[in-house]
Amino acid sequence: MTNTSVVPGFADLGLAPAVLQALTDMGYEQPSAIQAAAIPTLLTGRDVLGLAQTGTGKTAAFALPMLSRISGGNAYPQVLVLAPTRELAIQVAESFENYAKYQKDIRIVSIYGGQAYDSQIRALRRGVDIVVGTPGRVMDHMRRGTLKLDNLQALVLDEADEMLRMGFIDDVEWILEHTPDSRQIALFSATMPPAIQRVAQKYLKDPQEVRIANKTRTNASIRQRYWFVRGMPKQEALCRLVETEDMDACLVFVRTRKDAEDVAELMSREGHACEALHGDIPQKLREKVVDRLKNGRLNILVATDVVARGLDVERISHVINYDMPHDNESYVHRIGRTGRAGREGDAILFVTGREKRSLYNLERHTRQPIEEMSMPTADDINKIRAERFKARIRTSVDADEKALAPFVEMVSELQADGMDTAALAAGLARLLQGDRPLFVEDKPMAARRPDVREAREPRARGDRPERGERPRRGGKDDVSGVTMETFRVDVGRVHGVKPGHLVGAIANEADLESRYIGQIQIHDDFSTVDLPEGIPTELQQILQKVRVCQRPLNLAKYEGGPLPRRQFRQKDDRGGDRGGKFRPRRNDKRLNG
Numbered sequence: 001m002t003n004t005s006v007v008p009g010f011a012d013l014g015l016a017p018a019v020l021q022a023l024t025d026m027g028y029e030q031p032s033a034i035q036a037a038a039i040p041t042l043l044t045g046r047d048v049l050g051l052a053q054t055g056t057g058k059t060a061a062f063a064l065p066m067l068s069r070i071s072g073g074n075a076y077p078q079v080l081v082l083a084p085t086r087e088l089a090i091q092v093a094e095s096f097e098n099y100a101k102y103q104k105d106i107r108i109v110s111i112y113g114g115q116a117y118d119s120q121i122r123a124l125r126r127g128v129d130i131v132v133g134t135p136g137r138v139m140d141h142m143r144r145g146t147l148k149l150d151n152l153q154a155l156v157l158d159e160a161d162e163m164l165r166m167g168f169i170d171d172v173e174w175i176l177e178h179t180p181d182s183r184q185i186a187l188f189s190a191t192m193p194p195a196i197q198r199v200a201q202k203y204l205k206d207p208q209e210v211r212i213a214n215k216t217r218t219n220a221s222i223r224q225r226y227w228f229v230r231g232m233p234k235q236e237a238l239c240r241l242v243e244t245e246d247m248d249a250c251l252v253f254v255r256t257r258k259d260a261e262d263v264a265e266l267m268s269r270e271g272h273a274c275e276a277l278h279g280d281i282p283q284k285l286r287e288k289v290v291d292r293l294k295n296g297r298l299n300i301l302v303a304t305d306v307v308a309r310g311l312d313v314e315r316i317s318h319v320i321n322y323d324m325p326h327d328n329e330s331y332v333h334r335i336g337r338t339g340r341a342g343r344e345g346d347a348i349l350f351v352t353g354r355e356k357r358s359l360y361n362l363e364r365h366t367r368q369p370i371e372e373m374s375m376p377t378a379d380d381i382n383k384i385r386a387e388r389f390k391a392r393i394r395t396s397v398d399a400d401e402k403a404l405a406p407f408v409e410m411v412s413e414l415q416a417d418g419m420d421t422a423a424l425a426a427g428l429a430r431l432l433q434g435d436r437p438l439f440v441e442d443k444p445m446a447a448r449r450p451d452v453r454e455a456r457e458p459r460a461r462g463d464r465p466e467r468g469e470r471p472r473r474g475g476k477d478d479v480s481g482v483t484m485e486t487f488r489v490d491v492g493r494v495h496g497v498k499p500g501h502l503v504g505a506i507a508n509e510a511d512l513e514s515r516y517i518g519q520i521q522i523h524d525d526f527s528t529v530d531l532p533e534g535i536p537t538e539l540q541q542i543l544q545k546v547r548v549c550q551r552p553l554n555l556a557k558y559e560g561g562p563l564p565r566r567q568f569r570q571k572d573d574r575g576g577d578r579g580g581k582f583r584p585r586r587n588d589k590r591l592n593g
Contacts, residue, residue, distance in 0.1 A: 016067065052212035078129050168504055224368060226350070239270055251319045272299060278513065305513070488556055489502065489528070
């Protein structure tokens with residue numbers, strides 16, 4: 001295991017001069033622990049097994065040595081990077097492009113579901129040196145013959161544990177088996193579950209283990225606070241935070257796409273540069289929204305967990321969990337969007353009365369206390385608004401004298417008519433403000449409940465996160481209001497399929513949040529899955545070609561009879577399965593004949 005107690009500078013790691021110049025331009029001065037440990041080993045061509053949490057600089061840890069080792073202008077890729085989500089694939093590709101600023105001959109292509117095949121095929125045919133992609137789309141191109149890995153020098157598995165959790169590990173192994181034996185492998189993961197250990201033992205050759213110990217599961221540079229929801233609606237609380245917190249850009253996480261649209265619309269009405277981001281938004285538009293956030297034309301992004309991984313925007317100073325995340329890991333990945341690469345960040349969590357135990361579980365999981373905060377009072381808000389309003393008046397008064405001349409003449413006439421100067425100024429100020437009240441008032445607050453940490457220690461079974469309601473076939477889900485219908489896929493128990501495989505593949509290729517994937521029933525040679533009613537034909541055609549367990553899904557509406565009630569249910573918004581089987585009563589004649 002690598003000793004990371006002494007951290008050298010980038011110039012001491014053996015990187016190519018062009019790469020060092022790009023780092024200098026970007027303002028990088030000192031490598032992180034994972035970078036200092038992994039880069040020298042990867043430069044030698046040896047396999048690396050890296051264990052470090054998100055936000056520690058893993059992308060640079062493998063991108064910098066890869067760029068230093070390869071030459072550009074190749075017909076086929078020299079480096080392949082596999083990422084679990086399209087957002088992460090895009091972010092990694094952008095990082096490669098930034099680091100390769102002075103290596104003009106190196107061509108980088110990202111390939112992922114939700115993007116047209118034609119543009120990806122054209123880019124691959126023109127020649128490429130580095131490919132960054134999601135497992136499903138990489139497999140599709142390999143089978144089509146549009147992606148050839150015969151000359152591959154290095155393969156990187158980024159966020160390996162996430163690929164396992166999303167059901168992509170079989171696809172990853174298929175890709176590994178179709179790469180040259182001589183290729184170098186770098187496997188990076190935040191955790192090391194048994195399945196990832198098995199992959200490492202099977203495919204990595206004498207790897208150098210790089211383990212970055214963390215006392216906490218979250219970045220220590222992130223200040224974590226929570227607000228106990230009382231006294232005002234969440235919408236008003238969010239507006240108060242945006243007005244009073246010293247923030248650059250803010251990422252607000254909600255549970256559903258409808259919530260994202262509603263909150264974004266509310267913030268826009270309040271005069272904030274805000275937009276929503278969720279799975280229903282086309283990929284090109286999502287990329288434009290992120291670009292606007294990066295260049296400062298957008299300050300608030302309201303998003304679902306679809307962007308919890310892969311969104312790396314330096315301007316994000318605050319992450320606000322408007323809704324409690326579905327599980328502890330989702331919380332870690334959400335707040336990891338701020339405080340990256342050593343920068344400081346703020347994470348604020350809204351906690352309702354029924355979510356107090358979930359807060360307690362988060363503290364145990366992250367091994368960090370989450371401090372309670374008070375919402376800014378009406379006096380706090382009014383003082384800020386008054387100063388801001390006076391600043392607008394001063395700016396107007398300081399404008400060009402020629403532009404002010406007509407207004408000075410009219411004011412002088414009103415004064416000559418006997419109007420009081422103060423009353424005149426107040427009337428003009430009211431005219432400027434319009435019908436919207438300038439100041440706010442605090443409403444009476446309900447009596448405070450005891451703090452969650454003053455409550456009795458929960459029992460072991462109570463430590464589980466709360467589960468949301470699942471969609472019901474042929475009905476309306478209380479959370480999303482989506483009518484579901486049943487589809488059949490041509491992969492079943494004999495093929496080794498698990499519910500997580502189907503959730504991960506459908507969510508990634510259909511750009512569909514996994515909370516909208518309903519009941520999954522695994523049968524011997526086929527499975528059924530409940531999806532929102534009215535899926536477009538072109539989307540069904542895409543899902544028909546998606547491969548799970550090395551078989552095409554051939555997705556089609558289920559036309560068979562009643563299904564036996566042996567069903568699996570998804571766990572959360574990120575694709576895990578609850579794994580519970582429905583066990584019929586012994587006297588249930590419908591199921592026991």
